Amino acid sequence: MIQKLTTKFIETRKPDPSKRVDYRDTVVPGLVLRVNKSGTKTFSFHKRINGKMKRLTIGQFGPFSLTDARERARQILYEVETGRFEQNTGIEIEAKPTLVDVIPDYIVKHAKVHNRDWKRKKALLEKFTTLHGKRIDEVKRADVVKACDTIHKMAPVSANRALAHLKHLMGWCVERGMIDVNPIAGMKPLSKEKPRERVLSGEELGALWVACDDEGYPFGDCMKLLMLSGQRRAEVAEMRWSELDLEKRLWTLPSQRAKNGRQHTVPITDAMFDVLRKVPKFIRSDYVFTTTGKSPVSGFGRLKDRLDKALTEGTEPWIIHDLRRTMSTNMAMLGVPQPVTEALLNHKTGVVSGVAAIYNVYSYADEKRDALELWNSHVAKATKSALLPEISRSGMVGAATSTST
Known part of the structure; x- marks a missing residue:
């Protein structure tokens, strides 16, 4: 003033x-x-x-x-x-710090403490490259709009997420006295997001399973467990041997690794056990899916590109998270009650809420195992259907070779 x-x-x-x-x-x-x-x-x-x-x-x-x-x-x-x-x-x-100075400070002091997906948050904030050199008190609303427009051209949904994270960062700066006012408070997302409805068909599930067979360990096996268990990508990719009780056929996901902060138990079905028993173990490593023994697998973007090339031409766009919706949708068609499905997916959906949620400690252990076995049978049928054409083709080739000789 x-x-x-x-x-x-x-x-x-x-x-x-x-x-x-x-x-x-x-x-x-x-x-x-x-x-x-x-x-x-x-x-x-x-x-x-x-x-x-x-x-x-x-x-x-x-x-x-x-x-x-x-x-x-x-x-x-x-x-x-x-x-x-x-x-x-x-x-x-x-001297006021620049945005590029504030981001790592925000990640260490806030995101790592409160967000399990802090790496994703960090990656999205780093997309604001045109603003990184600006002092935090010099970042203007018009600057953010321009930067978001650039991100939006490449990835509309990522632009919305990046904006949301930047809003929170600026609010954090206000709380810490770095700036007086959040310049982008109330700024609306650049585009309206449609809820995803993609569900993979049985044929697509079968083709994906065959592609995972070709991919092998660690990514192919990791994707198979994603399909069979319906759990979140990070939770499966970062699976530890210490979380698995193969005798009781139970996977216990600790609250520290679960997205919603709740310990979660997942039955290990015969199909899941068959995948796990073939997985190689790294010496002195607790990670199930790893290439170094020191860290879990990463690089799912490149894996997705390889899987897309392996699927039938014309397959509708899909993302790995669609596998959870696919399982949930099919379970409904198979007659699995919604509370059981929600318990299996470790969702907080409000099916059971308030005081009831506090006292309802029933974990649906038997029901979850039965439901997962039903779903795994569905995947097995889809896999067999996908393999039949390949077997038929190989048989025809063999017959042709025999005739020619």
Whole structure:
């Protein structure tokens, strides 16, 4: 806010309990009066020095009069303009961090603490490359709109997610006093998202299983368990041997790894056990699916590209998460009650809520196992159907070869 400062004006300024307010003096360029929420009033000098915007604290109103502050501001301005300014003058320098500096700080102090998918959040925030060099207090709404437009051209849904994460980051900066106002608060998503409805057909499931056979360990086997169990990609990809009780045929997913923060048990069916018993074990490694023994598999984007090439030409676009919806949809058709399906998927859907949810500790253990066996039988039928044409073709080739000889 631009204002000709006077002693009377300063004395009569009342604090705003919701934010601090800056008044820029019209008499001496760069002199700013800040009225904090607590009521304290501080003089400072704002100027771009060596290419970076600096806030130099002069002193608090009272000990420093307006005349003293203007004199000090003129002195600093003279030293800056003549190239004689030095940071060891005893004046406090408060340089605002840039967005690229704030992102890792936000990830460490907030995202890693509260979000299990913090890596995804970090990746989306890093898409705002055109804003990374801007000071956090210089990021404007128009800048964000322009950056989101660029991201939207490549990935509309990712643009919405990136914007949501940036909004939260800016709100976090407000809470920590880095900025006074979130410049993109209330900014709407760039495009309306349609809920996904993609369900893979039996033929597509069979073709995908055959493609996973060709892919082998670790990605092919990991995808097979995704299809058979209906669990989330990260939860299966990061599966540990210590979570598996192969004698009791039970996989216990700890709350630390579950997306909703709840411990979850998944029955290990015969089909799932058949996949797991063939998986090689790395020495001194707890990861089931790994290429190094030190970390779980990654690079599902490249895997997806390979699987798409292996599927029939003209297959409708799909994503790995569609496998969960496919299982859920088929279970409904197979007569599995919804609460059992929700328990198997480890969903928080409101089917059981409120006080009932607190006391309903029944885990549907037997029902989940029966339901998963039903689903695995469905996948097995689809797999056999997919293999029949290949067997027929190989038989025809063999017959042709025998005839020619």
